[in-house]
Amino acid sequence: MIDDTIKMRLITLATYTKKTNHAISSISMTFKKGAIRPKLEAQIDNQNQRTELSDTLIEPISFKFQKELEFVNEVYDNFKPEQVKVSAGIDELGIKGKTLKISIRFLVPKDQSLKSCFRTVCGKIPLLEAKAGFICSAETADFYIKDGQFKYFDIVFGNDIPSETFKEQYFSKRFFDKVEELQNSAKPYLAQYEPSIKCTFSLMQRSNFQFLFSNIRMKQKVEFQKGFLAEDIALLLSYINQAVDLFKEARLGNVVFKETKPYLFESSFELYLAQTAIEIQPKIPLTLEKTDNFRNLLDKAVFDNIIVQPFQGWRNCIALKLDMDTEHSAIELVKHTLAKSFSHEDLARAIDNIQHVQDNLDKSYKIKQLGFTTKKGKAVGAILEITNAQESDDTSEGLDLNSNDYPIHNDATITRYLANSNNAYILKKEKVFLDE
Numbered sequence: 001m002i003d004d005t006i007k008m009r010l011i012t013l014a015t016y017t018k019k020t021n022h023a024i025s026s027i028s029m030t031f032k033k034g035a036i037r038p039k040l041e042a043q044i045d046n047q048n049q050r051t052e053l054s055d056t057l058i059e060p061i062s063f064k065f066q067k068e069l070e071f072v073n074e075v076y077d078n079f080k081p082e083q084v085k086v087s088a089g090i091d092e093l094g095i096k097g098k099t100l101k102i103s104i105r106f107l108v109p110k111d112q113s114l115k116s117c118f119r120t121v122c123g124k125i126p127l128l129e130a131k132a133g134f135i136c137s138a139e140t141a142d143f144y145i146k147d148g149q150f151k152y153f154d155i156v157f158g159n160d161i162p163s164e165t166f167k168e169q170y171f172s173k174r175f176f177d178k179v180e181e182l183q184n185s186a187k188p189y190l191a192q193y194e195p196s197i198k199c200t201f202s203l204m205q206r207s208n209f210q211f212l213f214s215n216i217r218m219k220q221k222v223e224f225q226k227g228f229l230a231e232d233i234a235l236l237l238s239y240i241n242q243a244v245d246l247f248k249e250a251r252l253g254n255v256v257f258k259e260t261k262p263y264l265f266e267s268s269f270e271l272y273l274a275q276t277a278i279e280i281q282p283k284i285p286l287t288l289e290k291t292d293n294f295r296n297l298l299d300k301a302v303f304d305n306i307i308v309q310p311f312q313g314w315r316n317c318i319a320l321k322l323d324m325d326t327e328h329s330a331i332e333l334v335k336h337t338l339a340k341s342f343s344h345e346d347l348a349r350a351i352d353n354i355q356h357v358q359d360n361l362d363k364s365y366k367i368k369q370l371g372f373t374t375k376k377g378k379a380v381g382a383i384l385e386i387t388n389a390q391e392s393d394d395t396s397e398g399l400d401l402n403s404n405d406y407p408i409h410n411d412a413t414i415t416r417y418l419a420n421s422n423n424a425y426i427l428k429k430e431k432v433f434l435d436e
Contacts, residue, residue: 005037006062009434012411013042014053016432020044024053025429026099027061028087031069033080040434041087052092060094067133068102075128079120082107082152102136102157114150115180121155122171125203128157129169135159138203140212145197148190150183161204168206178209182246189242194219199247210273211247217268224263224306227299234291236267237284244281247271251279254334255322257302259315284324294329301331307338307365307386311357314338336386342379350379357384365389368420369428375413411436 006029017024022044029038068086082105089099108117118141125138136157143153189195199214218239222232236255244250253270260266274280284290298320306316319334338357342350350372358367366389373381413433418425 003062003066006065007058009038009040010053010058010062012434013040013432014058016412017044017053020430022430024090026087026089028085028101029065030083030085032083040432042432044430044432045428053090057090057094061088061090064088064095068100071128071131071134072102072104075124075131076104076121079106079124081105097135098160100136100159104155104157105152106155107152108150113180114183115176118153118179119171119176121153122176122203125155125171126169137161141201141203143197143199143201145186145190145195145199148194155203170206172207175206175209182209186246189246193239195239211249212273214243214247214250214271215268216243216271217266221260221264222257222267224257224265224302227303228295230291230295233295233298234286237286237291237294240269240281241283241286243269243271244283249274249280252281252322252324254319256317256319258317281324290329294324297329297331301333305333305336305386307362311338311360314340314357337383338386339381339383341381344375344378344380347374347377347379350382354382354384361386363389366420369418370425371415371417373413373415376411380413 009029010027013024013027024042025045026043028041030041031038065086069084072081072084084105085101085103087099087101087103089096106117106121108114128134129137136159138155139158139161140156141153142156144151196217196219197214200212202208202210202212216239218236220235222228222236240252244252250271251274253272255267255269257265257267271281284294301320302318305318307314315338317335317337317339319336321332321334323330323332340353342353354370354372361367365386368385368387370385371381371383372379411434413435415431417428417430419428
């Protein structure tokens with residue numbers, strides 16, 4: 001018998017999509033240990049050919065999601081996951097099989113080493129993959145580090161992997177030795193800086209613990225008044241150097257500065273697996289000349305793009321691409337956003353606030369697209385992607401975020417993404433969350 005809480009979530013979503021006449025492109029449900037009902041997240045597209053979530057689809061989707069949960073709980077009966085997330089793309093026939101994903105989260109017990117805990121979990125992966133009816137294979141492991149500790153990890157399964165990709169069914173001793181080596185190597189870095197880290201490793205080559213990606217957010221904030229302080233930039237370069245030492249064969253991705261208070265920024269950066277030896281990020285020489293050169297480049301990049309005196313309550317976030325080798329440095333803007341949190345404000349007041357920003361932006365800027373989040377019919381947040389305006393650009397028309405075309409469902413948290421097209425905002429997609 002299918003759990004009624006799964007069906008009820010889908011019925012609530014179906015009611016909303018019928019009301020908006022929009023298409024469902026994907027659905028995910030998160031089953032958290034001890035929770036009464038699952039959390040639902042759906043992406044909804046504004047398409048002509050829509051996927052209507054009828055009773056004929058709700059039944060098989062509910063059955064599939066519940067069955068995947070049962071498979072996981074049967075295999076991990078003695079080491080219960082903290083949560084299980086099942087997601088899939090949806091079309092007019094139901095679940096698109098190749099898009100099925102299952103993410104299983106495990107906490108690392110305080111009385112158990114990461115290696116021991118991870119080995120227990122991975123030891124049961126072949127059992128889960130061998131179950132009749134379970135069509136996914138383990139792809140990656142995502143580790144989450146906070147306050148200097150490995151807090152939890154996710155095992156992510158997918159159903160769109162060529163069978164020849166897998167060469168081993170079971171994990172080798174060397175694989176788990178590499179996990180222990182990672183934890184031991186990270187200890188000095190974590191103890192000194194206490195960064196928040198997400199790092200992803202492949203589970204497809206089970207004799208080799210292969211790094212894929214990491215996002216590292218530093219605990220220490222950096223100030224930007226008339227520019228960055230030299231010591232803050234030297235510290236950032238030191239962070240990058242030590243992270244490159246920790247995650248071998250990595251190339252540097254975006255460096256992000258997110259404003260938390262006026263002129264006070266949280267910094268983070270990304271590392272990816274380098275595809276060639278030439279892409280590998282070399283250690284940056286921490287010399288006075290190198291630090292000053294990089295600081296000057298960074299100051300210019302931020303000054304050229306930041307809203308220096310932002311509108312009240314709005315905060316800048318700037319993503320930069322850094323090309324840094326031992327000889328030269330270059331910086332390129334990737335993305336610039338302004339974000340604001342609303343305290344469950346009336347929609348009209350929040351929309352007026354966004355309109356005020358648009359009307360008073362310097363003429364060198366324009367809003368490329370925006371995201372607007374509501375919860376129970378009240379505004380809770382907005383994010384505006386800012387781009388450089390061309391001389392021919394005109395100001396867009398007023399924002400119609402609460403018209404009869406896009407009604408707000410009172411039981412959901414909804415984020416609408418609207419793109420600036422021909423001087424008007426067009427709804428591109430929505431994300432709907434049901435979490436209460």
